[in-house]
Amino acid sequence: MRKKQKRDLYAPEEFDEREERPSRSQLKRDMHDLQQLGGDLAALGDRVVKEANLPPEVEKALLLIKKLTKHEARRRHMQYVGKLMRTFDTSHVREIVEAAHQGHQVKTEKFHRLEKIRDALVDGDDDLLQELFETHPEDGQRLRQLVLGARREKASGKPSKNARALFKLLREFPEDEES
Numbered sequence: 001m002r003k004k005q006k007r008d009l010y011a012p013e014e015f016d017e018r019e020e021r022p023s024r025s026q027l028k029r030d031m032h033d034l035q036q037l038g039g040d041l042a043a044l045g046d047r048v049v050k051e052a053n054l055p056p057e058v059e060k061a062l063l064l065i066k067k068l069t070k071h072e073a074r075r076r077h078m079q080y081v082g083k084l085m086r087t088f089d090t091s092h093v094r095e096i097v098e099a100a101h102q103g104h105q106v107k108t109e110k111f112h113r114l115e116k117i118r119d120a121l122v123d124g125d126d127d128l129l130q131e132l133f134e135t136h137p138e139d140g141q142r143l144r145q146l147v148l149g150a151r152r153e154k155a156s157g158k159p160s161k162n163a164r165a166l167f168k169l170l171r172e173f174p175e176d177e178e179s
Contacts, residue, residue: 122160
């Protein structure tokens with residue numbers, strides 16, 4: 001009887017015909033992405049989750065996330081959400097979450113733009129003040145009063161009560177007419 005040799009056990013031809021499938025690490029990354037997607041959707045609120053047209057068990061699981069306060073329970077539940085998210089096409093969910101993030105980004109950009117306008121007015125940009133006065137004559141007097149008051153507060157080092165009121169007034173102006 002002949003003893004098996006190591007080279008008899010290894011046949012590289014067997015491995016040439018294997019299907020290429022994702023690695024275990026890639027599967028884990030995909031699973032974590034789906035968990036994150038579910039968490040992001042749940043963070044948008046109950047109304048958004050209900051309007052997303054999800055399967056009932058997924059919707060129920062997403063609505064339950066906010067009620068869980070214990071870390072380990074929440075972690076296990078997020079794994080369950082990830083498992084449920086694998087059962088259907090999540091492209092619609094990704095679109096909803098992306099649209100929400102873009103909406104937030106637009107609001108942030110508008111906020112920063114208004115802050116720059118306010119700071120320019122308080123720092124003494126009279127051309128901008130005149131331009132705003134001409135485009136909004138109904139609020140022009142109030143605008144000038146707030147700008148002058150904010151400039152005085154800044155010069156004396158007092159808290160900027162008028163600058164906050166000026167920012168609120170600028171927020172009320174229509175979007176298309178802002179500088």
